[in-house]
Amino acid sequence: MANFPKTVTFKEEGPREGFQIEKNFVPTARKIEFINALSKTGLKTIQIVSFVNPKLVPNMADAEEVVAGIDLEPGVEYTGLWLNAQGFERAKATGRLAMKGNLNLCASESFLQRNQNRTSEQQIAELSSTIERYKSHDMPIEQGGISAAFGCNFEGDVPVSKLVDLAKVIIDATAEHGVTLKQFMLLDTMGWGTPDRIKRALGALQDIYPDLEYALHLHDTRGMGIANAYAGLEMGVAHFDACVAGLGGCPFAGNKAAAGNVCTEDLVFMCEEMGIDTGLDLDVLAECARLAEDVVGHPLPGSIMRGGSLDNLREKSAA
Amino acid sequence: MANFPKTVTFKEEGPREGFQIEKNFVPTARKIEFINALSKTGLKTIQIVSFVNPKLVPNMADAEEVVAGIDLEPGVEYTGLWLNAQGFERAKATGRLAMKGNLNLCASESFLQRNQNRTSEQQIAELSSTIERYKSHDMPIEQGGISAAFGCNFEGDVPVSKLVDLAKVIIDATAEHGVTLKQFMLLDTMGWGTPDRIKRALGALQDIYPDLEYALHLHDTRGMGIANAYAGLEMGVAHFDACVAGLGGCPFAGNKAAAGNVCTEDLVFMCEEMGIDTGLDLDVLAECARLAEDVVGHPLPGSIMRGGSLDNLREKSAA
Numbered sequence: 001m002a003n004f005p006k007t008v009t010f011k012e013e014g015p016r017e018g019f020q021i022e023k024n025f026v027p028t029a030r031k032i033e034f035i036n037a038l039s040k041t042g043l044k045t046i047q048i049v050s051f052v053n054p055k056l057v058p059n060m061a062d063a064e065e066v067v068a069g070i071d072l073e074p075g076v077e078y079t080g081l082w083l084n085a086q087g088f089e090r091a092k093a094t095g096r097l098a099m100k101g102n103l104n105l106c107a108s109e110s111f112l113q114r115n116q117n118r119t120s121e122q123q124i125a126e127l128s129s130t131i132e133r134y135k136s137h138d139m140p141i142e143q144g145g146i147s148a149a150f151g152c153n154f155e156g157d158v159p160v161s162k163l164v165d166l167a168k169v170i171i172d173a174t175a176e177h178g179v180t181l182k183q184f185m186l187l188d189t190m191g192w193g194t195p196d197r198i199k200r201a202l203g204a205l206q207d208i209y210p211d212l213e214y215a216l217h218l219h220d221t222r223g224m225g226i227a228n229a230y231a232g233l234e235m236g237v238a239h240f241d242a243c244v245a246g247l248g249g250c251p252f253a254g255n256k257a258a259a260g261n262v263c264t265e266d267l268v269f270m271c272e273e274m275g276i277d278t279g280l281d282l283d284v285l286a287e288c289a290r291l292a293e294d295v296v297g298h299p300l301p302g303s304i305m306r307g308g309s310l311d312n313l314r315e316k317s318a319a
Numbered sequence: 320m321a322n323f324p325k326t327v328t329f330k331e332e333g334p335r336e337g338f339q340i341e342k343n344f345v346p347t348a349r350k351i352e353f354i355n356a357l358s359k360t361g362l363k364t365i366q367i368v369s370f371v372n373p374k375l376v377p378n379m380a381d382a383e384e385v386v387a388g389i390d391l392e393p394g395v396e397y398t399g400l401w402l403n404a405q406g407f408e409r410a411k412a413t414g415r416l417a418m419k420g421n422l423n424l425c426a427s428e429s430f431l432q433r434n435q436n437r438t439s440e441q442q443i444a445e446l447s448s449t450i451e452r453y454k455s456h457d458m459p460i461e462q463g464g465i466s467a468a469f470g471c472n473f474e475g476d477v478p479v480s481k482l483v484d485l486a487k488v489i490i491d492a493t494a495e496h497g498v499t500l501k502q503f504m505l506l507d508t509m510g511w512g513t514p515d516r517i518k519r520a521l522g523a524l525q526d527i528y529p530d531l532e533y534a535l536h537l538h539d540t541r542g543m544g545i546a547n548a549y550a551g552l553e554m555g556v557a558h559f560d561a562c563v564a565g566l567g568g569c570p571f572a573g574n575k576a577a578a579g580n581v582c583t584e585d586l587v588f589m590c591e592e593m594g595i596d597t598g599l600d601l602d603v604l605a606e607c608a609r610l611a612e613d614v615v616g617h618p619l620p621g622s623i624m625r626g627g628s629l630d631n632l633r634e635k636s637a638a
Contacts, residue, residue, distance in 0.1 A: 110636075151629065156636040191626060194592045195549050222629075223585035223622030227546040230514050259626055266542035273513045301620070303542030307510060307578055310470065310541075317429075317475040 005238035007277040010264060011045040012038055014292060015066075016081055017261055018247025019059045020050060022296055028062045030295045032069040037288050038244065039073035042280040045098075047079045051087035067094040083116070085133075092137070101134030101141040103127060103174065104187075105166045108152035111189070127173040135177065143215070144170040145185035149201065151192025158192075160204045167205055183213040183239060188228065191221025191259060195231035202235040215239035218262040220246060220301065225262035226270060233276065242267055245289035246301035263302040265289055269309060282309045324557035326596045329583060330364040331357055333611060334385075335400055336580055337566025338378045339369060341615055347381045349614045351388040356607050357563065358392035361599040364417075366398045370406035386413040402435070404452075411456070420453030420460040422446060422493065423506075424485045427471035430508070446492040454496065462534070463489040464504035468520065470511025477511075479523045486524055502532040502558060507547065510540025510578055514550035521554040534558035537581040539565060539620065544581035545589060552595065561586055564608035565620035582621040584608055588628060601628045 015035050019026045035048050048070065054061035063080065072078065077098035080091040091097055105127075106112040109120050116123075134141050146166050151157050167184065174181055186201055202214055216232045218225050218240070229240060241261060248260035265285040268278045282304065289305035334354050338345045354367050367389065373380035382399065391397065396417035399410040410416055424446075425431040428439050435442075453460050465485050470476050486503065493500055505520055521533055535551045537544045537559070548559060560580060567579035584604040587597045601623065608624035 152636070153632050154636055156633045192629060194589055196593045220622065221626040222588055223545055223582065223626070224589060226542055227549040227589065230546040230549060259622070263542065269541055270513055270543060270546065274515045299618075303539065303578070307540040307542070310511060313472050314475045317471070317473055 002234040003236040004233055004274065004276060005236055007279070008233070008238050008240065008271050009045075010043060010268070010278065010280070011047060011079075011239070011241045012043045012244060012264060013047045013241050013261060014038065014243040014245065014247040014264070014288075015046065015048045016050050016060075017047075017243050018245075018292065018296065020052075020057050021248065022059050024297070026059055026295060028065050028069065031062070031066050034288070034291055034295050035066070035070045035078075037291055039071065039076050041284045041288060042278075044075065044279075045077045045079065047081060050081035050083075051090040052081075052083060064090065064094060067096050070096075072096060088133075099137065099139050100143070101130070101139045102143045102145060103130065103141065103170050103181075104145045104147055104185075105170060106147045107158045107162055107166060108148040108155045110154035111148050111152045114154065124169055127170065128177070131173065131177045131179060135179075141174065141179045142182040143185055144174070144181045144183075145187055145215075145217075146170075147187040148189045148192075149186040150188050150194075150197050151190060153190050160201050163201050164204055164208065167209065171209065181212060183215050184209065185215040185217055185239075185241075187217040187241075188219055189217075191219045191224070193218060193228045194224055195227050198228050198231040199235055202232065202237065206235070213239060215241070217241040219248075219259055220262055221259035226266055229262055229267050230270065233271070233274075240267060244285060244302070245292040245305060247292055247296075260301060263289075263304070265304045266302055269304050273310065282311070321553040322555040323552055323593065323595060324555055326598070327552070327557050327559065327590050328364075329362060329587070329597065329599070330366060330398075330558070330560045331362045331563060331583060332366045332560050332580060333357065333562040333564065333566040333583070333607075334365065334367045335369050335379075336366075336562050337564075337611065337615065339371075339376050340567065341378050343616070345378055345614060347384050347388065350381070350385050353607070353610055353614050354385070354389045354397075356610055358390065358395050360603045360607060361597075362395065363598075364396045364398065366400060369400035369402075370409040371400075371402060383409065383413060386415050389415075391415060407452075418456065418458050419462070420449070420458045421462045421464060422449065422460065422489050422500075423464045423466055423504075424489060425466045426477045426481055426485060427467040427474045429473035430467050430471045433473065443488055446489065447496070450492065450496045450498060454498075460493065460498045461501040462504055463493070463500045463502075464506055464534075464536075465489075466506040467508045467511075468505040469507050469513075469516050470509065472509050479520050482520050483523055483527065486528065490528065500531060502534050503528065504534040504536055504558075504560075506536040506560075507538055508536075510538045510543070512537060512547045513543055514546050517547050517550040518554055521551065521556065525554070532558060534560070536560040538567075538578055539581055540578035545585055548581055548586050549589065552590070552593075559586060563604060563621070564611040564624060566611055566615075579620060582608075582623070584623040585621055588623050592629065601630070 049063035242264035243261035246263035368382035561583035562580035565582035
């Protein structure tokens with residue numbers, strides 16, 4: 001039986017996921033314009049920048065300027081991404097970001113090695129010190145997660161038993177430090193997810209940890225994003241990372257590897273049509289999606305910004 | 320409980336749905352090249368042309384030449400679309416097409432009026448003479464269907480009760496003529512479908528007509544195509560219309576109204592990854608999708624042709 005949630009919340013990641021892969025530098029003023037527009041959609045959490053090496057990710061070189069330049073909308077949490085202590089300090093120094101501690105492990109040893117030059121043992125060993133660092137900064141630690149949760153380009157399929165093992169590692173580590181996680185996220189980092197895999201993984205974790213909220217971070221590499229989100233909804237998932245317009249990938253720019261996150265407004269459309277409340281304004285989101293295309297200067301994959309919502313057609317046909 | 324089928328069959332509609340909306344004339348030789356390539360994928364049914372007014376659909380003006388020019392692959396049925404007696408005679412005259420009688424009703428009076436200048440009463444009244452005409456040509460009548468099944472841009476939502484009523488009209492009409500339908504198709508002509516609507520509609524029909532096979536024709540106007548197909552699979556649907564590369568729409572050509580069918584290879588990917596056999600070669604389909612982009616000269620929405628299959632990555636990672 002499907003166990004649909006009554007309401008769904010989103011963490012919008014468009015500005016961070018979207019701009020970081022662009023080859024051309026997106027002017028700081030346009031980044032700010034886009035984030036300010038997103039702030040008017042009803043979104044409650046927006047990840048706006050990452051604090052990473054500007055030589056590797058030139059489009060994030062102006063992270064501090066972007067954070068300083070936006071209008072902070074009351075009720076909206078703005079967050080940044082960091083991958084190491086230096087990035088963390090930069091994020092904290094802005095004084096304008098919601099600082100929260102996430103605890104993530106990667107399900108693929110090979111990907112971890114390539115991406116962060118670390119072993120599984122190293123990342124597990126560091127959990128404890130990470131928790132201590134967050135606690136020393138009075139940061140809430142609410143979310144655990146596993147990246148490459150459904151498969152890895154270098155390592156193949158990820159068995160559900162591995163997800164269960166890694167979840168236990170994270171939850172045991174937090175328990176040792178008196179921390180109780182609220183939410184657990186599965187990240188389909190390389191687009192290996194399919195609806196059945198999503199459901200098996202969630203089912204196994206929910207069976208062991210029924211009190212956790214579950215969240216999904218889905219990439220649309222193989223066109224499964226919305227179907228995977230639907231599978232998540234059937235399992236009661238009520239929290240999604242998503243990107244307006246499907247930002248984060250541009251399959252039309254010749255970059256095969258880049259495929260965006262699941263598209264915020266397409267997923268909002270599905271939820272709202274199914275009677276699941278998102279608290280978001282679909283038409284305003286679609287305007288943001290069109291703005292995103294204008295800002296990056298090329299087409300983006302979202303559908304609703306072109307296909308339109310149904311409520312407008314219903315109003316017309318009823319008139 | 321999900322009731323997944325063990326195998327799924329496809330009717331490929333890319334050549335017909337795809338080329339008919341192109342503004343520029345696609346050379347006959349390239350249409351033939353594409354259809355010949357599709358014939359090598361394992362597809363068993365391919366709709367290759369429509370016999371319609373060439374003034375209204377210039378890209379179908381060469382329908383007879385296309386049909387005459389293709390290499391007929393043994394085991395593959397090639398079909399054409401017609402909307403009236405003249406089109407039917409043209410299709411029959413080719414002598415190379417599988418001639419089958421479908422019985423479709425449209426759930427939207429307004430759309431029927433705009434599209435075919437007919438009333439619901441007229442189309443229902445014509446069912447009997449249509450069946451007689453098919454019988455007089457010794458054509459099998461296996462499929463009934465309802466278009467605009469989930470909603471209409473001019474009329475709004477379509478209640479399930481209306482689908483049940485129309486299905487009864489078709490099935491009663493065939494019974495009167497001693498015909499037993501094998502398959503019943505719901506067509507999401509204007510992209511109003513969502514997974515819950517798909518399931519409610521199928522559930523209601525399956526409850527009344529449990530012995531019919533059900534089929535879906537899904538447009539991806541609002542990005543719901545694959546999720547809707549997944550909902551269909553959960554309900555045991557084992558037959559899909561689909562278009563390689565998502566042909567039939569080009570959201571990047573400034574034509575908002577045109578959104579392609581659900582993408583064949585993306586749906587095949589999902590089925591095969593879930594252990595549902597399609598009998599199709601995913602890599603060869605992806606090559607056809609790239610050929611389709613070359614033939615129409617612009618990007619098409621399919622994902623697998625860019626994201627790639629997982630089996631190749633599994634092989635590499637296991638090596």
